[in-house]
Amino acid sequence: MAPKRTKGASRRSAVSGGSARRQGWQVDPRQALRVGADIHLASVDQASTPGWTGGEEEAIAYTSSITPLLASLQERLFAAATDGSTRRVLVVAQGLDTAGKGGLARHVMGLVDPQGVRLTAFKAPTVEERSHDFLWRIRAAVPPAGIIGFFDRSHYEDVLVPAVNGELSEASLAARIEQIHDFERELIDSGTALIKVALMVSYDEQGLRLLERVDRPDKHWKYAASDMDTREKWFDYHAVYQRMLRATSFEEAPWYVVPADRKWYARLAVTELVLRTLAELEISWPEAHFDVEAERARVRATISAGALARYDERLASRLDRVAGRIAAVDDAARSLSADEAAGNGNGSGNGKVDGNGSGNGKVRGTPGGSTARSTARSTVGSTSGGAGRREEEQAGRAEETSTGTEERAG
Amino acid sequence: MAPKRTKGASRRSAVSGGSARRQGWQVDPRQALRVGADIHLASVDQASTPGWTGGEEEAIAYTSSITPLLASLQERLFAAATDGSTRRVLVVAQGLDTAGKGGLARHVMGLVDPQGVRLTAFKAPTVEERSHDFLWRIRAAVPPAGIIGFFDRSHYEDVLVPAVNGELSEASLAARIEQIHDFERELIDSGTALIKVALMVSYDEQGLRLLERVDRPDKHWKYAASDMDTREKWFDYHAVYQRMLRATSFEEAPWYVVPADRKWYARLAVTELVLRTLAELEISWPEAHFDVEAERARVRATISAGALARYDERLASRLDRVAGRIAAVDDAARSLSADEAAGNGNGSGNGKVDGNGSGNGKVRGTPGGSTARSTARSTVGSTSGGAGRREEEQAGRAEETSTGTEERAG
Numbered sequence: 001m002a003p004k005r006t007k008g009a010s011r012r013s014a015v016s017g018g019s020a021r022r023q024g025w026q027v028d029p030r031q032a033l034r035v036g037a038d039i040h041l042a043s044v045d046q047a048s049t050p051g052w053t054g055g056e057e058e059a060i061a062y063t064s065s066i067t068p069l070l071a072s073l074q075e076r077l078f079a080a081a082t083d084g085s086t087r088r089v090l091v092v093a094q095g096l097d098t099a100g101k102g103g104l105a106r107h108v109m110g111l112v113d114p115q116g117v118r119l120t121a122f123k124a125p126t127v128e129e130r131s132h133d134f135l136w137r138i139r140a141a142v143p144p145a146g147i148i149g150f151f152d153r154s155h156y157e158d159v160l161v162p163a164v165n166g167e168l169s170e171a172s173l174a175a176r177i178e179q180i181h182d183f184e185r186e187l188i189d190s191g192t193a194l195i196k197v198a199l200m201v202s203y204d205e206q207g208l209r210l211l212e213r214v215d216r217p218d219k220h221w222k223y224a225a226s227d228m229d230t231r232e233k234w235f236d237y238h239a240v241y242q243r244m245l246r247a248t249s250f251e252e253a254p255w256y257v258v259p260a261d262r263k264w265y266a267r268l269a270v271t272e273l274v275l276r277t278l279a280e281l282e283i284s285w286p287e288a289h290f291d292v293e294a295e296r297a298r299v300r301a302t303i304s305a306g307a308l309a310r311y312d313e314r315l316a317s318r319l320d321r322v323a324g325r326i327a328a329v330d331d332a333a334r335s336l337s338a339d340e341a342a343g344n345g346n347g348s349g350n351g352k353v354d355g356n357g358s359g360n361g362k363v364r365g366t367p368g369g370s371t372a373r374s375t376a377r378s379t380v381g382s383t384s385g386g387a388g389r390r391e392e393e394q395a396g397r398a399e400e401t402s403t404g405t406e407e408r409a410g
Numbered sequence: 411m412a413p414k415r416t417k418g419a420s421r422r423s424a425v426s427g428g429s430a431r432r433q434g435w436q437v438d439p440r441q442a443l444r445v446g447a448d449i450h451l452a453s454v455d456q457a458s459t460p461g462w463t464g465g466e467e468e469a470i471a472y473t474s475s476i477t478p479l480l481a482s483l484q485e486r487l488f489a490a491a492t493d494g495s496t497r498r499v500l501v502v503a504q505g506l507d508t509a510g511k512g513g514l515a516r517h518v519m520g521l522v523d524p525q526g527v528r529l530t531a532f533k534a535p536t537v538e539e540r541s542h543d544f545l546w547r548i549r550a551a552v553p554p555a556g557i558i559g560f561f562d563r564s565h566y567e568d569v570l571v572p573a574v575n576g577e578l579s580e581a582s583l584a585a586r587i588e589q590i591h592d593f594e595r596e597l598i599d600s601g602t603a604l605i606k607v608a609l610m611v612s613y614d615e616q617g618l619r620l621l622e623r624v625d626r627p628d629k630h631w632k633y634a635a636s637d638m639d640t641r642e643k644w645f646d647y648h649a650v651y652q653r654m655l656r657a658t659s660f661e662e663a664p665w666y667v668v669p670a671d672r673k674w675y676a677r678l679a680v681t682e683l684v685l686r687t688l689a690e691l692e693i694s695w696p697e698a699h700f701d702v703e704a705e706r707a708r709v710r711a712t713i714s715a716g717a718l719a720r721y722d723e724r725l726a727s728r729l730d731r732v733a734g735r736i737a738a739v740d741d742a743a744r745s746l747s748a749d750e751a752a753g754n755g756n757g758s759g760n761g762k763v764d765g766n767g768s769g770n771g772k773v774r775g776t777p778g779g780s781t782a783r784s785t786a787r788s789t790v791g792s793t794s795g796g797a798g799r800r801e802e803e804q805a806g807r808a809e810e811t812s813t814g815t816e817e818r819a820g
Contacts, residue, residue: 079631106523113516114524115531115562152525207713208721214706215725216732220698221489228708288630296624298638303617311618315625322626 027051081146083286086191095199098209437461491556493696496601505609508619689743
């Protein structure tokens, strides 16, 4: 296999202009960002980039390179639901004002087919919502099978806000946390992969982002004076956040604390968490539920001889390419899925997030894993999926004629 | 102003490698595709590209160039709703199996922020849905203010399917069409801009797309034997489509017939219809609903001196850029919005769709219009919006440092 690469070596390759494909995650973000029972939010460097040694440019190149794979895995998830699978994914995004939750929705969810995504932004509860249990509106927004859901704020607001405002007794707080546990286990049992991310922005950075909303006329609509009232409760929010994260991070649905002063890092990290979560599901394309030979004959009987001849001429090579892509996605998914196990045998996390690619010395298994990924990325090619796939499609265009009848690779 | 360019000249510039920015729409698609009372579907060339003289490559370049503008107008629509505007947009996409409705959703809606989009795919009605009026489930899916809705199939299926299957008396058919009229006028009155597109695929092309679903293992899930049953009713569907299009295309909510054998053209055309519809709304950024000076002082008091100094150093030039972008979007929107009036004074459409850039001789106003657009496109730059903006953000990165505190241009 590939020789074990040290972190220093890969840094040098970046400096010397090495391809972004040789960069990547030095520590699986499922490990680097996972919250343990002893998380100390005060020790989180919000400007750090745990697990990632490159900069923004490498992050953008990397994201482009994995977008076809992400889109293909998302389409498999969607397709599987038409065949009875109950698997679904739910990203729960928490964070204080300006932490970048909306940007995550736009940039991460924007990478895949909008038909496979359901976004919900939870505001302060309405009168009707307040008349129900706090989980009522949350349950109504749970994505159906095959869909990636994204919650911009969530049931966790119903712990945070009343706790900070002193409206929740200790007993009520404990009861809500218990209800959240039960609810999330129920989600998991019904086929949901949960990805809970807490975006952590620094005090100065939040101030600057608020200031920009005040200074820029095209951002005024995003500012409310109440944002400053919340900012004044900075420490109260962090105290409750820390307590909540500790109490609700469990093996099947851990919290990930994502440093968010660098927007590009937060987006990169959550993209990777979604990608690896999809990979873990190991979803194949559904089997045909019809008689392939019979339907083929039936369809062919209705098409003109000329069009059929042009189609058949290219069929074998096209099917070869499709088979190659399917195998490449399978390989890449297996490799991504295995990465955590190799990098962090017990999956228990360390409760610490720092800026130095935490757990530096022990990047076990990662070099092999990222080699496999690079191979997969370069062969996945033009799979079906979201808007971010545009480049792949452009690359594939050379093989398409302009007659329209030939352009179904897209 | 720019010298009047003839169609021949702009073709030459494409052939000689002229920039895609000098290409574009030779006829406003709102005119070229609009359905009149005398539409003859049999005369539609499904492989044609009405109004557009370039090819796929130019279409992709053009789409990239207008994506920041589209994203910016979408964000203004969204922002205006927070300030009381009731404006919204609804794309109704109809077409037979394989016509490319899903691809439209993915590629056109994928260009803007997924938070500003609501997609609904209507399947055969459920038992509960059938127990209600046919518009019940449609009304429930109407986008709220500020949102671009996309219907993949719609209330028109409730005319098409029963009419083709002989389940609807003449009187019931007429009654449903009347109900649809009333419903759509109600939508328009409540602030909705309706864009109704009928994707028209040729018989051979539909056969080939179905055949590919049978031949490719990753497409099996998209095929059902019933698709062939529907294909066998090809002429029946076209007869009812023609009747329905004639009966329900009216001034405020015309139908657009979109030739769909070339997927890139259908996507390009609907993107342009959405873009021009947004431009027509003439939406500005909401005014501040807070005391800007007071809030500025309040926020600044909470930020460290060093961070403030770095922020202030760049503030003037940043505000200049923002003002420039706002003006550029305003100009581009005005120009796009005016295009139709210049190209087609009475807005009545011609009931014909052909492959030769219909209405060739009379490209009045277009050269000036597209010059204005090109200017706007080149200066709109990194506005906020959808995933397609990624390139713009990359271009803007040079001005961002890696400290995180400086990267809020995105």
